[in-house]
Amino acid sequence: xxxxxxxxxxxxxxxxxxxxxxxxxxxxxxxxxxxxxxxxxxxxxxxxxxxxxxxxxxxxxxxxxxxxxxxxxxxxxxxxxxxxxxxxxxxxxxxxxxxxxxxxxxxxxxxxxxxxxxxxxxxxxxxxxxxxxxxxxxxxxxxxxxxxxxxxxxxxxxxxxxxxxxxx
Amino acid sequence: xxxxxxxxxxxxxxxxxxxxxxxxxxxxxxxxxxxxxxxxxxxxxxxxxxxxxxxxxxxxxxxxxxxxxxxxxxxxxxxxxxxxxxxxxxxxxxxxxxxxxxxxxxxxxxxxxxxxxxxxxxxxxxxxxxxxxxxxxxxxxxxxxxxxxxxxxxxxxxxxxxxxxxxxxxxxxxxxxxxxxxxxxxxxxxxxxxxxxxxxxxxxxxxxxxxxxxxxxxxxxxxxxxxxxxxxxxxxxxxxxxxxxxxxxxxxxxxxxxxxxxxxxxxxxxxxxxxxxxxxxxxxxxxxxxxxxxxxxxx
Numbered sequence: 021x022x023x024x025x026x027x028x029x030x031x032x033x034x035x036x037x038x039x040x041x042x043x044x045x046x047x048x049x050x051x052x053x054x055x056x057x058x059x060x061x062x063x064x065x066x067x068x069x070x071x072x073x074x075x076x077x078x079x080x081x082x083x084x085x086x087x088x089x090x091x092x093x094x095x096x097x098x099x100x101x102x103x104x105x106x107x108x109x110x111x112x113x114x115x116x117x118x119x120x121x122x123x124x125x126x127x128x129x130x131x132x133x134x135x136x137x138x139x140x141x142x143x144x145x146x147x148x149x150x151x152x153x154x155x156x157x158x159x160x161x162x163x164x165x166x167x168x169x170x171x172x173x174x175x176x177x178x179x180x181x182x183x184x185x186x187x188x
Numbered sequence: 189x190x191x192x193x194x195x196x197x198x199x200x201x202x203x204x205x206x207x208x209x210x211x212x213x214x215x216x217x218x219x220x221x222x223x224x225x226x227x228x229x230x231x232x233x234x235x236x237x238x239x240x241x242x243x244x245x246x247x248x249x250x251x252x253x254x255x256x257x258x259x260x261x262x263x264x265x266x267x268x269x270x271x272x273x274x275x276x277x278x279x280x281x282x283x284x285x286x287x288x289x290x291x292x293x294x295x296x297x298x299x300x301x302x303x304x305x306x307x308x309x310x311x312x313x314x315x316x317x318x319x320x321x322x323x324x325x326x327x328x329x330x331x332x333x334x335x336x337x338x339x340x341x342x343x344x345x346x347x348x349x350x351x352x353x354x355x356x357x358x359x360x361x362x363x364x365x366x367x368x369x370x371x372x373x374x375x376x377x378x379x380x381x382x383x384x385x386x387x388x389x390x391x392x393x394x395x396x397x398x399x400x401x402x403x404x405x406x407x408x409x410x411x412x413x414x415x416x417x418x419x420x421x422x423x424x425x426x427x428x429x430x431x432x433x434x435x436x437x438x439x440x441x442x443x444x445x446x447x448x449x450x451x452x453x454x455x456x457x458x459x460x461x462x463x464x465x466x467x468x469x470x471x472x473x474x475x476x477x478x479x480x481x482x483x484x485x486x487x
Contacts, residue, residue, distance in 0.1 A: 055323060055366055055368065096333050099255070100254050100255035100277055101255070103255040103256065104253075104254060104255050104256065104257060107256060107257035107258075108257050110257075111250075111257050111258070111259040112259070113250060113252065113257050113259060115252075127361075127362060128362075128364050128366070130308060130310070130323070130325050130366070131310055131323035131325070131366075131368075132308065132310040132311070132323070134308065135308070135325070135327075137362065137363075137364055139362070148250070148252060148282065148284065150248075150250070150259070155250065155284045155286060155290050155292070156282065156284050156290060156292045162280070165335060165337070165362055165363070167327075167335075179335060180254075181254070181278050181279055181334065181335055182254065182279040182280040182296075183278075183279075183296070183337065184230070184296050187337055187362070188362065
């Protein structure tokens with residue numbers, strides 16, 4: 021029998037996955053999620069796929085190579101990220117992110133299970149470089165609204181929008 | 189705006205006298221090349237605006253956004269026009285201007301007016317008169333498919349083929365709203381339209397008859413067999429159960445118990461059974477039990 025969790029908390033630490041030495045830490049809070057509650061396996065899958073998405077995003081922004089993006093991103097999020105990476109490559113600009121972890125809260129899970137909206141408070145140290153020249157460094161909390169949708173074997177990031185601090 | 193990097197490397201090896209001179213040169217050079225950035229805190233997506241670049245001389249301008257990177261040489265001391273196409277995606281943008289040193293600033297781009305609704309209606313088929321059985325979910329986006337975070341009211345207009353139309357409203361939070369509705373009492377097509385200002389998106393679901401209600405059979409004996417036939421099978425709202433719905437007839441006689449499943453055809457289910465002596469025959473459809481009849485066949 022599936023275990024329904026009304027108060028759920030899922031933790032995914034980089035150290036517990038052998039395949040991901042640099043996997044960011046994602047803490048998912050699904051307390052009070054509506055209109056559908058989250059199941060344990062779904063919560064674990066969301067946290068895992070979101071961590072993988074950030075790992076791939078960070079690698080792509082640093083290398084300006086979009087190769088791994090399609091494994092975790094679809095739709096608008098993928099289109100925008102690919103466009104950004106293409107323009108990074110053209111201009112020589114690239115971004116290095118030191119990921120200090122994500123406090124993720126699930127805020128909406130559709131009744132048919134086809135969409136989940138999350139908010140993310142991410143501790144990121146971001147360096148912007150032009151070639152080897154460091155242009156800027158910042159170390160602040162970033163806030164994101166995320167839409168994830170399920171695929172055949174994973175949850176994909178469909179929309180990833182950074183928002184001002186006061187939005188949630 | 190962040191502080192500029194000091195023009196230190198040029199001056200650090202000087203003597204006291206030379207240091208003063210070089211310091212003055214550095215200050216002048218900094219005034220000539222460091223950009224004083226003034227950017228708005230928030231701008232609307234897909235709208236052109238300008239950034240004020242104080243200072244003098246040439247510098248390299250960078251604009252880094254969610255889906256866009258701009259790098260070009262600019263002349264300091266005026267306003268720099270940012271094209272609408274540079275800020276189509278919502279999110280946080282970083283402006284960096286590098287002359288002898290780099291200055292940076294950030295601004296947020298927010299969504300504009302709602303222009304698209306992504307609308308889900310679940311499930312596609314639903315029994316009539318079932319409380320909380322229909323979920324409608326709407327995500328609201330602007331013309332560039334940015335999620336509109338400013339709360340807005342979406343009207344869910346429900347148009348049953350058989351019945352009175354009605355409207356329910358939901359207010360978005362973080363760009364999404366959902367409502368849960370009861371199915372109405374009559375079977376048939378139901379169109380639900382999510383509407384926000386002049387934006388509309390329609391979906392259709394099918395309401396089907398619910399469980400059978402008042403299931404009743406009659407027996408027509410014929411020698412050592414009996415033909416059993418239901419009355420027209422309907423739910424409690426009077427909707428006919430669809431053809432193909434299975435009705436189960438169970439016979440218990442001295443030979444034992446046997447069950448025959450038969451689909452509804454043209455509104456009724458009919459089956460012919462052989463009976464040996466006295467037999468009790470009952471009928472069921474889904475979770476609903478009907479009446480029971482007793483027949484007496486020849487041995």
